[in-house]
């Protein structure tokens with residue numbers, strides 16, 4: 085699924101109006117009906133509704149939604165916030181359409197706002213994708229008052245005050261909805277953890293916007309939803325043998341962190357690799373043999389941490405990093421590995437921290453190496469950024485400059501390809517923010533690379549399946565009780 089910027093959303097709107105053809109007023113009606121259909125599935129008529137409208141097209145949606153809901157037997161109160169004299173054409177037309185049906189109250193000052201009761205639903209249709217500056221004055225006061233209300237808030241298209249495709253300032257006044265019901269495509273703003281409070285649960289409703297425009301639109305931003313995630317799978321042919329699925333090598337663990345090696349290895353084995361060898365320091369030998377008899381063990385001559393690179397000839401992909409520490413000899417191992425490797429590589433955890441401290445090694449990364457930092461690791465690697473939009477730009481530049489693929493881990497893990505394209509992942513949950521969950525991802529990615537998924541597809545599909553397994557684990561065990569091993573136990577596609 086594509087994520088478009090504001091300018092493209094406007095063009096998409098226009099392309100739909102021109103090519104379908106449909107009047108802009110009827111398109112607004114269709115959008116409002118789609119919103120109401122979503123609403124009916126969630127709330128029955130016992131709950132009263134207050135709809136707050138601005139005077140642009142988002143407010144026009146608010147008026148149309150009020151009219152349609154009222155026609156379906158909901159008790160609806162409608163407020164228009166009079167922060168300006170100007171009103172959009174479609175707003176005005178919808179005002180006429182509602183006039184004899186529901187009383188519309190004009191709010192010229194904050195004291196004219198209604199009081200709210202507990203189970204009262206608020207629909208926020210103040211400002212939409214046309215936001216051009218922070219909300220101020222009466223609008224800001226109204227937004228604060230709505231945020232203080234006890235009942236659920238549902239934003240039409242996007243929370244009022246939130247920019248679609250650029251960062252807000254910390255001081256901006258923005259609606260904090262429980263739900264956002266957005267039209268046709270997800271918005272870039274929803275992907276940013278900094279906007280969590282201004283997004284709530286978001287839902288995309290189809291309003292039949294021009295498919296050709298969407299297909300032709302060029303954007304670096306994509307959303308890996310269920311269908312685009314599943315589509316990347318490589319099915320296992322009937323006449324395949326273990327050689328078909330490659331031989332993965334995982335280099336992981338040090339004294340006290342052999343668990344990281346176990347987790348990444350188990351995840352690798354459970355993600356379909358034909359053969360798996362794990363290279364660990366001597367202290368990890370028995371632990372690995374016992375916890376994963378399916379793996380072959382390559383024992384480092386050093387007791388407590390990895391100090392040598394094994395013979396690499398037989399491997400089809402290599403993952404390095406989980407729990408390896410940053411001993412000087414281990415740094416040399418990474419250096420030597422980068423010089424020798426001829427197969428796809430994934431670098432994570434301590435190996436990333438080594439890269440941060442030895443930036444000269446960055447130059448040695450083979451093309452399309454996957455790196456999978458969490459935000460702190462990424463900051464150590466690439467530097468600070470003022471906000472998450474800037475961080476994403478930094479990551480896109482980094483990926484292009486070093487010709488690598490970055491899995492920037494977080495609520496919507498961003499897979500950033502070496503051409504700068506970004507694929508936000510849809511799966512996963514907060515229960516996965518727990519020790520070892522990154523090691524599991526390393527194992528999955530190594531496994532997919534060994535099975536000859538392209539590095540791009542391995543990253544997008546691996547992150548997707550990792551999140552999906554995490555969602556299954558959370559369902560069975562709850563987000564609180566689940567641990568990284570539960571993610572492994574729920575792998576499988």
Ligand SMILES: NC(=O)C1=CN([C@@H]2O[C@H](COP(=O)(O)OP(=O)(O)OC[C@H]3O[C@@H](n4cnc5c(N)ncnc54)[C@H](OP(=O)(O)O)[C@@H]3O)[C@@H](O)[C@H]2O)[C@@H](O)CC1
Pocket residue numbers: 093094096097111112115138139140141142143145167170172210211212213214215216217218219220223240241242267293
């Ligand atoms: N895209 C689609 O396909 C469809 C879109 N639809 C709906 O249209 C919505 C977009 O509508 P929209 O463009 O009229 O924008 P919206 O945000 O309602 O108002 C902009 C007005 O507000 C003003 N303004 C801006 N910031 C302000 C501020 N801080 N404080 C005060 N004023 C401010 C701004 O002024 P200006 O920037 O011109 O000075 C302008 O006058 C979209 O979110 C969706 O709900 C559906 O109906 C159908 C399909």
Ligand SMILES: [K+]
Pocket residue numbers: 142208209210211212239240241242243244
């Ligand atoms: K809104």
